[in-house]
Amino acid sequence: MNYRFQNLLGAPYRGGNAIVVNNTLLISPVGNRISVTDLVKSETITLPCQASSNISRIAASPDGVFLLAVDDNSRCLFINLRRRAVLHRIAFKNPVASAKFSPDGSFIAVASGKLVQIWRSPGFKKEFFPFELVKTFANCNDKVTALDWSPDSDYVLAGSKDLTVRLFCLKKLSGSNKPFLFLGHRDIIVGAFFGIEKKTKQVSRVYTVSRDGAIFSWSYTEKDEIPSPGTPEQTMEVEQTSNVKKRKNSDAIIDEETSTLLHTAKWELSKKNFFMQTPAKLTSCDYHRGLEIVVVGFSNGVFGLYQMPDFVCIHLLSISREKITTATFNDLGNWLTFGCARLGQLLVWEWKSESYILKQQGHYFDVNTLAYSPDSQLLATGADDNKIKVWTVSSGFCFVTFSEHTNAVTALHFMASNHCLLSASLDGTVRAWDLFRYRNFRTFTTPSSRQFVSLASDQSGEVICAGTLDSFEIFVWSMKTGRLLDVLSGHEGPVHGLMFSPTSAILASSSWDRSVRLWDVFDGKGSVETFTHTHDVLTVVYRPDGKQLACSTLDGQIHFWDPIDGLLMYTIEGRKDIAGGRLMSDRRSAANSTSGKCFTTLSYSADGNYILAGGSSKYICMYDVADQVLLRRFQITLNLSLDGVLDVLNSKNMTDAGPLNLIDDDNSDVDDGVEKQTRVKSGYDLPGSMPNRGRPIVRTKCLRIAPTGRSWAAATTEGVLVYSMDDNFIFDPTDLDIDVTPEAVEAALNEDQPSRALILSLRLNEDELIKKCIISIAPADIRVVVASVPFKYLNRLIMAFAELLENCPHLEFILRWCQELSKCHGHSIQQNSRNLLPALKSLQKAITRLHQDLGDTCASNEYLLRYLCSTSSKP
Template identity: 50%
Template sequence: MDPEDFPFLARGKWSLSEKHYLCQRGARVSAADLHGGTGTLVAGYTNGLFELVQLPAFDSLQALSVSKERVTSVAFNASGDWIAVGCAKLGQLLVWEWRSDSYVLKQQGHYFDISAVAFSPDGGLIATGSDDRKVKVFQQSSGFCFVTFSEHAAPVTAVAFLPSGHALVSASLDGTVRAYDLVRYRNFRTMASPTPVQFGCVAVEPGGEIVAAGTVDSFQVYVWSLKTGRLLDILSGHEGPVSCVAFSPLDGGMLVTGSWDKTARTWDVYNGKGAMDTLQHTHDALAVAFRPDGKQLAVSTLDGCITLWDPQEAKTEGIIEGRRDIRGGRLASDRRAAGNLDSGACFTSLVYGADGTFLVAGGASKYVCIYDVAERTMLRRFQITSNRSLDGVLDTLNSKNMTDAGPVGLVDHDDQDEDVELLPPVFDAAGVAGVPGTAKAKRPSARTRCVALSPTNRCWAAACTEGLVIYSLDDDLVFDPTDLTEDLTPQSCHRALAARAYVRALLIALRLGDSGLVRHVVLSTPVAQAPTIAAALPAAWVPAVLTSLGEQLPGSPHLEFLLVWARAVCTSHGHVLEGGGPRAMPALRLLQKELSRVHEDLSTACEADLYTLEYLIEGGAAQLAAEPSAVERGCGSDGSGGGLRDEVRGSEAGGRGDDGEDKDGEDGDGEGGGTGDAERQKAETGRAARGSSADGAAKAPAQASKVARAVAEAPAAPPAQNGTHAKRRASAAPAAATGSEASVRKKTKGGVTADQETAPSKAKKPKKRTPAALRRLQ
């Protein structure tokens, strides 16, 4: 540190003024963070506690426990209201809001290695089983675990979803197969064997009614009815541990099992005929997988090969040599050269793509390989980890660190026992076998225990040493310079917006790949033109627009505007989105996720303000009931129903005009009609003036009752010239009695207003009009 940069630190003498101790039941501080704005300090301890302290008084505000393991990290957010607490050993993350004493987020991964993974039929959920005896279900879109099942008493070896997606099953070494309800989050069925066994694999029939599980100790396959939980059959015939089982998608009655006895057998479960065919291999069978159409079977063996079979004819269709593809990474204890490391490389998990054109394989290596089934060649290889703390990540080792006694790091250099007879080394069978929690001094090796592919073919997951790794195709807006021309610039986009060429502006923004510019164009378009612009979009840009809308939804104040846009796009291009193309599904999933979050936030806000909303609604209804009605405002100030009398006069004047038309012929028709219109217009002006007076509004309740009585006592209306006017007068009488719509004036074809029709008039039979007069009226 240069004293010239910090002169206030270099001058003077520093001395300790105060000393405070942070101690919780003898535990030590393992992590700490200070928020300068609020002067608050959070400290994490080795016993799983974290404490919140107010500075400078060092007053303890809160002390909470997240687990019994060491807290490895703590951190404040920018405002100082949230505290993030992490525990590396348990894979636990807690976000705590200390002011309200509530947690914002609470997530915990598996304690030991993940042994099994499976996608739900719609691809939205991922289920995992682990050596810590737990089954967890994650949301694929957010990566959050929303339910954990802890009913198993031994490590979980396999998980599988039911075809409906509402339940899943898991197999364990405790000798049980359990079924879980994903609607009520409970273990609704437990299937066990008559004798204690250990299950290593499980499969569900395509109809979702039959469950089969293979054992690793009795070499048998047990078949149950999921509906009743009754044991249907026990399949015997293998001479080694059953490592894998799978049902045929084409024929649900065909079950294929693989075993360490170097065979894969097909069984007829429905008819109970036992083993149908035996597929012989040269090495132990480790994994089996059916193609989605059920016409091909892939079997992985211990020699690193994948054999393709025709399950119906029991004939070999081809072999994929994958031993050299999966080879990679040397263990610290390897004595062999790099060229001889492929002897133990093999695939332990297989899965076909949704279209059956490719195959994903993972095993005892740091690589996951993807093969083309038709060409039987490797398309791509993924390295699941680069963590050098794991064994088997480095491809080359320093030969100087290898001695005749083994790696230098594992050799005991203590020479105090030179004259003492050495005892035979202690052999830890559990540690050598890799039983969880026994080999603590041994570095874990990088490997893949299970792979699973989403039904949408857009992502795949691997259960590896580091946890659950998910690979997905990225369809975000990216910059593609090959699609640009000289006129495609942000300035041209703004000029198109200024000229109100919204479709052109949006297409320019999409081709530029600028998410901010796309957002600006969408928000600049008038809401009335959203359906028109959405209909004019090319189908290729529909997923990009939906992705942009989904990214704008969180925290946007224009929620209704964005919903109008989303509805317009989905309505105009429903035929494109219904097909579920390779780019449409991620965009729809993103939009659905954000809409679900917005709906949840609005639901929470409405539930919190439910009584306030009810008060506002009831208050508004009471205010509307207290306001004077239209009839009350139309009455005269003297309370005698002046407005009604004017309407009567107007109707009589109109009647006289009609009479004049009949008597005088064509000329009299025009004069009478004009006189009637003038008188009606004068009556309407008088009613408007009286209705706006303060005295009339003050006496409105009394006048309304008088008007209602006057209408009720009025004589029947005279017969009309045609059926239409008669029906209007008959329907207008009840409306006038209620007083709710008597003042609403609507012009009819004959020039008579609705309020004049409801008013009582003198009974005078009109004469029949001449054809010429009717034509003039029309």
């Protein structure tokens, strides 16, 4: 029950700007969530907070503590990065194109429509009005697109769509306070930056970058004979201010002169340079003041690195053919971060050594299927972009991508060996992948082309079965030879569900012909049992012990069958549980709509006590199988950018022509601002036939619970959501009475009673106390203590061993515990393997991971010792 959101896989980047905090933390928006990647540890996490729609702009404070995230609806979240908690919220009146913290962290500049607003940065203190508006500059004639702060936090550069850059001063000045204008550009301003003098650390120049690939260098002087490129009124203001300065001699006035120098100085255009990438448009840029280097990205996938102010090209390379939507430096300036929203690509490149620090790319389109490895360390995903990606669950990184399929990948299955992955596709092939050598070592085909939508393998790994979409047949191959062994016929509809029994050689298949069939594949008897239903059967799964079969039907019900006796055991009515979320094109509310209220994917827990179900809804339901009750509903997203999230539409957005969101009144140029990404998905979501203007519809296509039972993953419209079990905040004592207290455990340890202390801690079920008792017991007493532990506490004890193996340095000591436990309670564990299966899988996962790490370390040490011995023997 205590599952919490852990991570989002399958999409490292989807648009907006990416930033680097503290040189090593890469922060990027992914839909309405925020992903944080540690570039040193190679780990990525997703913050648990969600915005109301897709996040378009993010900004971080200079110390890396606070994060500002603004979504497409101009709603802002102020987040504490270290605590991963939302501190404050605010809604801006206009769309936000840029936001930036001042170098001292006390102010936030926000480009809200045509306005430049300066807000005082909130802190940890809870306030009724945490955001205080300090100043508003309303001088721009069009939307503000770029902002930059001076090093002293006194000035702000603002670039606008009116082809100008303005210099604003935060301090109150005597006389007129009109901003200085930098003129001459012929396209929209993309970036504006302050340049500093290395010796004096003072602002000496300004760089302005426009979308047509032009970069202008501006320098200032206090001499009167140099003409100003600004307006005549500004020239008169500068002359009047200089005359006033000559008449003032006090130190206070001199300080004011220094602070207002940039605003009153005469700026001149010193140099014009062009990147020469026509017809491509410049889409992103960044400037590093310490190194005086500019990085620019273009709409054709080319990026350039230039040394300023001499405009010397250091690098000019191509990443892809799609638009680069973000390009930024880290604080040291040695790493460059590039993002491509169209490809879901995120790159971190070290430009001096010309090597990749990070290279991640998500699926282009929705993920169709996923599969856990037997040890729960790996997660494989397949999508409509014909690609298969394998992710490390603990780090959230994709380490291999297979792209040999020529059509959508519809099913995945890990073999028991943990190093072989099977995939089925609509291109008519079933492929086997070697996860050691990262290659396709076997391909299974049919005499005539078929479209495969389901996949299964028996426990021994000798037989591979795949169900078809078009011919309604099940094909059976030999894994060793790749030869087609048999074709199972009998279904009269697409075979969308296929699974072997975990304990026998019986194959279960579900079809849209309203039946579930059991097949004896090895004896060649064909269909041995048929379970008929009143509606189309969408999927079928076996319980881990093989004694129960669950299938979902089109009427929203889940049927549980006894595959041995052929009897219907239970039926769960889930139509009302999964109901929720109204499409923009629907003519009735979500409560009254009957379309799509069914489960398309099911997954049993490791012990078989509960089942997860998902479908074309924003909810994932968890049911208790024995009592047929709904335990919990997980809402997969709160993102209003997706269709099917709201239950009731706002009447303010309803017009005579239909919902306001479905009326296409966008007549702007495609290159104007951020290009809208039209996602092409299968079926009725093809361009030209989209009833909701291409807005993705929230749904769950695949669900899988990890073999350890500690986590589960869901392939949704938002990506692959991973939920893990969190025991930190739940107190669940096993056998509690007045004498079972933490003080009693401490007293037993002090009195040298290790068996009593361990049993008391297991009864209390307090994680820290259990681990403390395990560590404090002497190695010579392990066998006696293990023998005294009752069977009902073994599950909790095994889980403690698994957690200690992952975090504790005493490897041999914990393995000694595991060995003695197997010797003393081996017969009981074997008889009750179903109840202990999640804990045993977790222990197996920890031991396997340690074995791999130790094997790699020992192998590297062996070769190093051989090399040292060979070199030391030479004279």
